[in-house]
Amino acid sequence: MEIQELEDIGAQVRRDIVRQVHSSQSGHPGGSLGCTDIVVALYFSEMRINENRNAEGFLEFNREGVNEDLFFLSNGHISPLFYSVLARRGYFPVSELATFRKINSRLQGHPATHEHLPGIRIASGSLGQGLSVGAGAAYAKKLRKEDRLVYVLMGDGEQQEGQVWEAVQFAPHHKLDNLVAIIDWNGQQIDGPTDKVMNNLDLKAKYQAFGWDTVDLDNGNNMQHVVEALKQAKEKTGKGKPVVILMRTGMGHGVDFMMGTHKWHGAAPNDPQLLAALNQLPETLGDY
Amino acid sequence: MKKYTFTDKKDTRSGFGAGIAELGRSNPKVLALCADLVASLKLDTFIKENPERFIQVGIAEANMIGISAGLALSGYIPYATTFANFGSGRVYDQIRQSVAYSGTNVKICVSHAGLTLGEDGATHQILEDLAMMRAMPEMTVINPCDYNQTKAATIAIADYQGPVYLRFGRPVMPIFTADDQKFEIGKAWTVNEGKDVSIFATGHLVWEAILAGEILEQEGIDAEIINIHTIKPLDEQAILQSASKTRCVVTAEEHQLNGGLGDAVCQVLSRNMPTPVEMVGVNNSFGESGVPAQLMEKYGLNAKSIVEKVRKVMARK
Numbered sequence: 001m002e003i004q005e006l007e008d009i010g011a012q013v014r015r016d017i018v019r020q021v022h023s024s025q026s027g028h029p030g031g032s033l034g035c036t037d038i039v040v041a042l043y044f045s046e047m048r049i050n051e052n053r054n055a056e057g058f059l060e061f062n063r064e065g066v067n068e069d070l071f072f073l074s075n076g077h078i079s080p081l082f083y084s085v086l087a088r089r090g091y092f093p094v095s096e097l098a099t100f101r102k103i104n105s106r107l108q109g110h111p112a113t114h115e116h117l118p119g120i121r122i123a124s125g126s127l128g129q130g131l132s133v134g135a136g137a138a139y140a141k142k143l144r145k146e147d148r149l150v151y152v153l154m155g156d157g158e159q160q161e162g163q164v165w166e167a168v169q170f171a172p173h174h175k176l177d178n179l180v181a182i183i184d185w186n187g188q189q190i191d192g193p194t195d196k197v198m199n200n201l202d203l204k205a206k207y208q209a210f211g212w213d214t215v216d217l218d219n220g221n222n223m224q225h226v227v228e229a230l231k232q233a234k235e236k237t238g239k240g241k242p243v244v245i246l247m248r249t250g251m252g253h254g255v256d257f258m259m260g261t262h263k264w265h266g267a268a269p270n271d272p273q274l275l276a277a278l279n280q281l282p283e284t285l286g287d288y
Numbered sequence: 289m290k291k292y293t294f295t296d297k298k299d300t301r302s303g304f305g306a307g308i309a310e311l312g313r314s315n316p317k318v319l320a321l322c323a324d325l326v327a328s329l330k331l332d333t334f335i336k337e338n339p340e341r342f343i344q345v346g347i348a349e350a351n352m353i354g355i356s357a358g359l360a361l362s363g364y365i366p367y368a369t370t371f372a373n374f375g376s377g378r379v380y381d382q383i384r385q386s387v388a389y390s391g392t393n394v395k396i397c398v399s400h401a402g403l404t405l406g407e408d409g410a411t412h413q414i415l416e417d418l419a420m421m422r423a424m425p426e427m428t429v430i431n432p433c434d435y436n437q438t439k440a441a442t443i444a445i446a447d448y449q450g451p452v453y454l455r456f457g458r459p460v461m462p463i464f465t466a467d468d469q470k471f472e473i474g475k476a477w478t479v480n481e482g483k484d485v486s487i488f489a490t491g492h493l494v495w496e497a498i499l500a501g502e503i504l505e506q507e508g509i510d511a512e513i514i515n516i517h518t519i520k521p522l523d524e525q526a527i528l529q530s531a532s533k534t535r536c537v538v539t540a541e542e543h544q545l546n547g548g549l550g551d552a553v554c555q556v557l558s559r560n561m562p563t564p565v566e567m568v569g570v571n572n573s574f575g576e577s578g579v580p581a582q583l584m585e586k587y588g589l590n591a592k593s594i595v596e597k598v599r600k601v602m603a604r605k
Binding site: 063064065066112113114121122123124125126128129130131132133134135136137138139140141143144162163166167169170173174 | 319340341343345346348350351353354355356357358359360361362363364366381382384385386389390391392
């Protein structure tokens, strides 16, 4: 897919994010907007997924994901991004985005399998668990001698959870070179800048010391750079080591007043703010 | 009183080891994971026969639960093994989100539960795990009574689709159940039919209940003894049927009184058929170091305590 096409999808996904959070007056727009480019690139360009359609015309979803590349969202609070991408990719109707965080919805505040939303393989929200789950899925692919990859997206604040480092230790020991972790290194968390709240210091050096191969993505909000970094990461797989993409992003990217601050981590825009945001994001695919 | 004899004594964890060894031969989807306690969990045979289906995770139990969830959603049946303390309280949130809420087919199989872990003391003697796991939606909780039953339960849970917490222990105990038994999840087993009092026991306390039944028989008390090996889902019908006949109940478990089998039985009875109940269990305290039999005596978890509670509850009829 051309870069321009991916960017157009990204613009629509960003609209979806802001509209979902506005509609329920709750949710996490900041990280969702920051990670939009890479999740769009994964689902619309990079990952090899089952393209079969069911009778209703939606993508067939098989939780086991045999012979598919898999994506796990560990920082589950950026669910509006995940839901928009899954819907736009064809797993369920985009109109269902209107139910985000509302009663009787399959689109729970944080991603869940409990309501059987197609595209979701594991619940996430309580931080630090996704890399373990992804490593388990990568291990399963090794057991089945599949050559497909497992991607796990985490936050940088999430790196403060101890379980992350248990998984970081596990993956190289078991030579899970089909595992690609992505860290959204936006430098922000709920209580403020990450280096003030709990400094992650040099994440690259840490992962390297644990036995990972690394890819630097200095601008995770530039689609060209994102696509290149994913290509680079894929080239590094299959060589005995798991791979981590250290992705610098701007929290709130795409909406000027949400950018560069932790204040929009978990806050919803009001009506004028929604309009101001939508004015910056072209409606490329049609709103739901 | 039906006569129970035994020719051999073994630990329930060895029943687990034998069960998973058999699964190693019969079910290619079964994997074993362990957090640096392979010998304690009796995994040697499984690992020897299926080295590629064993995953060592090191001393990292939280990660083990997540890895298991990832394997399970990919179609495998992971048995995640460690001590009960580290497979419940230490990883409650991981089990809650990645296993129970996510409906992943993970079997959490834990040894060294309760006081009978012995000399290692209270840091390792989990007495709250049944309460935690009982409270968790979607979780099945099993606490078998001897070697044979633990082996049968280990094999049976592979055919059940969904999360399971299987709890067993360290000390050698009489083997008094059949070696060819069919284990049915959620189906209580009547050890002895009686009419004067119902004793609902689980785990190591089932054998103590049998010993108590023999003592009571000499006093002319005809005790009904029921092995509640599945704490959740609870066999409510068996409990109500027995209590409606005997009109008084004693529960017995190697666990806190708060939140365990006794509480579960009381809930069923008070909703359906208020009945006097006395409970044998640990009363809101931690354990300590000692030889298992000494600890069971000190904390009142043996036949003698069950007999005392029976006398007490019968007086309340």
